[in-house]
Amino acid sequence: MRAWWKTAAGVVLVGVMLFPVYWMFNVSLTKTSDMRADPPHWFPWDPTFEGYGAALGQQLPALATSLLIGLGTVALTLAVSLPAGFALAKLRPRGGRVIDFLLLVAQMIPGVVMAMGFYAIYIRLGLLNTVAGLIVADSTLAVPFGVLLFRAFMAGIPAEIMSAAQIDGAGTWRTFRSIVLPLSRNSVITVSLFTFLWAWSDFVFASTLNRNSDVIPVTLGIFRYIGNNTTQWNSIMATAVIASLPAAFLLVLAQRYIAAGVTAGAVKD
Template sequence: MTALTQPVRRRHRARWKTVLGIALTAAMLFPVYWMVNVSLTRTEDMRSDPPHWFPWNPTLEGYANVLDDQLPAMTTSLGIGVGCVALTLLVSAPAAFALAKLRPWGAGPLTFVLLVVQMIPGVVMAIGFYAVYVRLGWLNTVWGLILADSTIAVPFGVLVLTAFMTGVPGELLQAARIDGAGRWRTFVSVVLPLSRNALLTVSLFTFLWAWSDFIFASTLSRNADAVPVTLGIYAYIGNNTTQWNSIMATAVVASVPAAVLLVVAQRYVAGGVVAGAVKD
């Protein structure tokens, strides 16, 4: 009898937890729902009191405006994101290989520096970059923004990749060596393919950070012809305080990379957060 009731009771409790979990998630995601709701609201309903809880008369005018106004900005952001991923991987992957497998002198201090530079406030970096770029004439350029944005990701990238590559078995490297592969060859043909998951994690985060960056964009690219999407939204808020459906529609579209990331690579995301904070 007890053997029978036990699982039933447990299942009952689990269902109760599922219901509560859904309620909590709904509460947490309410702002996101609200963003979507507002993006679909007609301009004449925007100031209605009380606001419409559901988009009963949905309109896509907000999204039409997005396509007209923000498409170039999103293309720019896409380019910056991809450029940033490429630069970050180029710098961090070889360095991680050296730190993980070649036991270089000064590895300890270098790792320490990588941890410390992540603590520098963004505004300090922005002022510094601005001062440097003014003299170089790099303000309002895409590559200048790529370089600045990559500083958010490179230390993280090196640390995560190092932690991962340390786990690559030394026998594999030795085998490659015996087969006559040099270190570069070993790195490219053995270590990199094995580190695919970690490379993916780093790439995803780098792209997302570059795509979301506001501080560098709003300082180094304020007067650029090609502004990233975060700045596009910001300018939108300044110019069209009444058109919140368009603003929110842009916000929804700007969130697409995050949504894709979550669906495609949830376990990499969670893994990346933890790897960046508590490395083992």
């Protein structure tokens, strides 16, 4: 009996918490003529897809750009953080503790400070308004997290497996590639998913390093939308729904990797 009461209360709490998400969905299906109805329509009884039509018509290139930036950021992040995580976990390098500390500090630097620094560098190198420049900047959101998570995971790989490989004559690189990497599959998935999500969601770097570009990610696309036409809220919300799809995908199909990532980043290794 009591458990049912708790389930009911939990459903109500989720309903309250996710109301803004429902509202985004509702507005995305509302006709432009009904947008300023008073009181607002609580349910999309008479849905329209004009918002989605406009969103796909105008934001498809931005979505493709975001996809490209997301995948590039994942590749760069993995390339840097996988070997580093392995070294910190298994090779006991000199200065390992210093690196741990630096990674913690790096996560605390405000995004606006990083954006200014990158701006000052990119303006000289001609990297402003380029996808490559944005990939590099976005990867700074994920590399410390990636290294710390890989280190924590790889520290748990039994030493016997590694020494067995070495007895078979495998060098450190071979051990890393053929033993450690396959065993680390789950943590690679976790880091990749989070990295993709952060790059996909980035607004601060996009709005500073990429603001005069024709090639913009979808976050900037939505922002310009808001600035340009405040009447087309169904198109804005339709774009927002589409931009939320990676998060929805993550929640439905990769839930166990999320919990691993959230706690690993914050509480403890």
